[in-house]
Amino acid sequence: MVKRAKPGKRPEIILNQNDSIPLYRQLYERLRAEILAGQLEAGARLPSTRILASTLGVSRNTTALAYELLLLEGYIESRVGDGTRVAHLEYGRSFHTTRKKYVTKDVEPQQTQLSRRGELLVTASSASEPVNRTSTDLFRVGQPDVAYFPYETWARLVARHARRSLQAVSLYQDAQGYAPLREAIAAHIGITRGVHCSPEQIIITAGSQGALDLVARVLLDPGDAAWVEEPGYQGARGSLLAAGAELVPVPVDGEGIDVALGQQLRQDARLAVVTPSHQFPSGVTMSLQRRMALLAWAREVDGWIIEDDYDSEYRFSGRPLEALYGLDSARRVLYVGTFSKVLFPSLRLGYLVAPPELLNGLLAARRFIDVYLPPLEQMVLADFIAEGHFIRHLRKMRQIYLERRNALIDALRHELADLLDVVVPEAGMHLVVWLPANVNVQAVAGLISKHGLDISFVSQFGRRPLTREGLLLGFAGTPPEELRAGVHKLALALHE
CATH class of the missing domain: 3.90.1150.10 (Aspartate Aminotransferase, domain 1)
Structure with missing residues (x-):
């Protein structure tokens, strides 16, 4: 049943007893909206709770609770001998009016005032x-073909951990990620990519993008120069721009990024982001000579190299080339990998392999970004790898x-x-x-x-x-x- 009433000459109030929202809350919201819109003017007298309840055909408790909420929030005032009146809310009314104008289709919204960095990110x-x-x-x-993914196996592992393991990981977890998953990743990339590291050097991230963003936050100050491949992966450029870096596009040819030209452009760059195993978008593989030159540059200037091992799992002839990380004796390379392209894109799980001396800084930043990723899918992926399903x-x-x-x-x-x-x-x-x-x-x-x-x-x-x-x-x-x-x-x- 719908109840209607007109308090004086004020707009009609409609309450719906079949609604899931309590009647007192409906009445509170109607009166509040009319006050903010100026339909109930400041100083206007409101009917007593008894009269309004009688008019609406509801209990007096309903009107009393609605008035109490309005009174507590400052929308109405009540004085002995003067009844209940609408409070003076010039600021609140102007805010409400401005907001209504903003969302009206006939009025163009004001231009968003982004920072210069924000505008660069939009571009x-x-x-x-x-x-x-x-x-x-x-x-x-x-875009991989997800039709061939073994969903039944994955669902079985999800169900197993949902039943048996969630309680054990219900409290706050390690910012680095689920330990068995880090162990499985260390074993896998050590065999397949020549990336020999300990599980303690691995941080589980939200895909490769999460790893790129984390490194850029920690290793770059605003204005620092960073080499990027030209042409190259836009996700890497976005992470660097978000950190306030100055991008230095370094051309890519048949041997990968042109290190000598990069040194001419900005020898003092703080960082370089490269895809040496399978450059995006050209698909070329960085030559050994260029790899050695890049590592020598990083040692000389105390710079850092982010190796995004893009699509390296899908090599169609011969054994996958050893990662740049495996040639690095000076610990200047941070290795980034992801499972999103290999398994399915909505699985936002990747990883970062970092030199031990950077871990404290990376984990400190991680705790302020997202603390860590939800553990269930990490546990499932750890078993998926350990039981041989991944390979x-x-x-x-x-x-x-x-x-x-x-x-x-x-x-x-x-x-x-x-x-x-x-x-x-x-x-x-x-x-x-x-x-x-x-x-x-x-x-x-x-x-x-x-x-x-x-x-x-x-x-x-x-x-x-x-x-x-x-x-x-x-x-x-x-x-x-x-x-x-x-x-x-x-x-x-x-x-x-």
């Missing part, structure tokens, strides 16, 4: 968005992605050999094809979009103009027949 975030956004996931970069899934997906990579390469060579130079990747989940020199990139983008394709350009991941534009074609998340159909659409667009 960097916008630059990383794909140029042609459509509903299809065809050719989407960095089995990795081997299966490597074979599937190899088949898809080869199907994409064959289709490109069959339909677009006259227009595109295809770079065959030895690792990862995408490849790069280079367009003819001096091509009209905007025209290409328009034609690609016209044919319903969502393809990223190499130039999106850099700040300097390219002499030749390239397209990034992801293949991991798409079956071979769909890749072939997508290449046919791309051929129609480019030949047009």
